[in-house]
Amino acid sequence: MRVAIITFPGSNCDYDCYKAVTDVLGGEARFIWHRETELGPCDLVILPGGFSYGDYLRAGAIARFSPILAAVQQFAADGGYVLGVCNGFQVLCEAGMLPGALVRNRSLQFQGERVRVRVENADTAFTRVYHSGQVVRLHIAHGLGAYVADAPTLDRLEADARVVFRYVDERGAASDAGNANGSMRNIAGIINETGNVLGLMPHPERSVEALLGSTDGLGLFESLRRAAEGTVGVAQAVGRPDWEAGV
Amino acid sequence: MNEYRLEVRITPRAGLLDPQGKAIQNALRSLDFETVRDVRVGRLLRLQLAAESDVDARAKAEDMCRRLLANPVTEDFDIRLDGGI
Numbered sequence: 001m002r003v004a005i006i007t008f009p010g011s012n013c014d015y016d017c018y019k020a021v022t023d024v025l026g027g028e029a030r031f032i033w034h035r036e037t038e039l040g041p042c043d044l045v046i047l048p049g050g051f052s053y054g055d056y057l058r059a060g061a062i063a064r065f066s067p068i069l070a071a072v073q074q075f076a077a078d079g080g081y082v083l084g085v086c087n088g089f090q091v092l093c094e095a096g097m098l099p100g101a102l103v104r105n106r107s108l109q110f111q112g113e114r115v116r117v118r119v120e121n122a123d124t125a126f127t128r129v130y131h132s133g134q135v136v137r138l139h140i141a142h143g144l145g146a147y148v149a150d151a152p153t154l155d156r157l158e159a160d161a162r163v164v165f166r167y168v169d170e171r172g173a174a175s176d177a178g179n180a181n182g183s184m185r186n187i188a189g190i191i192n193e194t195g196n197v198l199g200l201m202p203h204p205e206r207s208v209e210a211l212l213g214s215t216d217g218l219g220l221f222e223s224l225r226r227a228a229e230g231t232v233g234v235a236q237a238v239g240r241p242d243w244e245a246g247v
Numbered sequence: 248m249n250e251y252r253l254e255v256r257i258t259p260r261a262g263l264l265d266p267q268g269k270a271i272q273n274a275l276r277s278l279d280f281e282t283v284r285d286v287r288v289g290r291l292l293r294l295q296l297a298a299e300s301d302v303d304a305r306a307k308a309e310d311m312c313r314r315l316l317a318n319p320v321t322e323d324f325d326i327r328l329d330g331g332i
Contacts, residue, residue: 101320
């Protein structure tokens, strides 16, 4: 898998993504500075977490006009996979590549903690090695992560199974108590209509090695690797993912 | 072309929870300003720009709001023209 990781001024999770792709998955990754205009050959583009342009104006609002974004939009329009994590999710929303917006956490605080997230749809290129309903533990690290959209948009996302991740409580229920940041309908991650652009606030790249305390985020990268290499099988969506069982 | 000064006020959309405003409201209440019914926190931008006319200046600012300054999902904007300089 060849991965292009976009670095904006203020990105700070680009190296974590690089390590996840190269050291853990054995893929190829390279950084692309936001002033560049071409991606080069790649199977996946990652917009990493951080604070592009210091979150000035609104998170992601200025990064959205970086020269490389035109190439990313074209790549997505051609069916390429694009993953936006945290600030990357905010950029995707600001760029209109995903609906809705991310606003200040209900707590008013920057929250850096491990939360429970339920995989709502395991039938996507990003989640295929998980199973639907599986609860994973992932880190969040954001102050502006509450997902908002108008009611028709939310209804459409739900009806099309485009809510891919939801914050849940210890019982696995999408309750108010389990809602990490006050997101509407506990939404933690969504996918676009064509299923090739996904944004989420939690950081899967921070949970890819036992040393980091959890490997729950690895499934997302593993799913993308299989999608990129065309080795996606239906059976992988069922039961425990084989990377989890140590196969 | 003339120089114009404009104020752009950006506020959270009505109906959208504004936790910052809520926290300030609670702080005001704790200072015995119990009559405060609601607080909404927005941004104020002061623009200085060259334009052909009042109408042109306002049209330019509206275009800026739509394309960058405000997020239509979460924010409303309001433009006030301070007149020519």
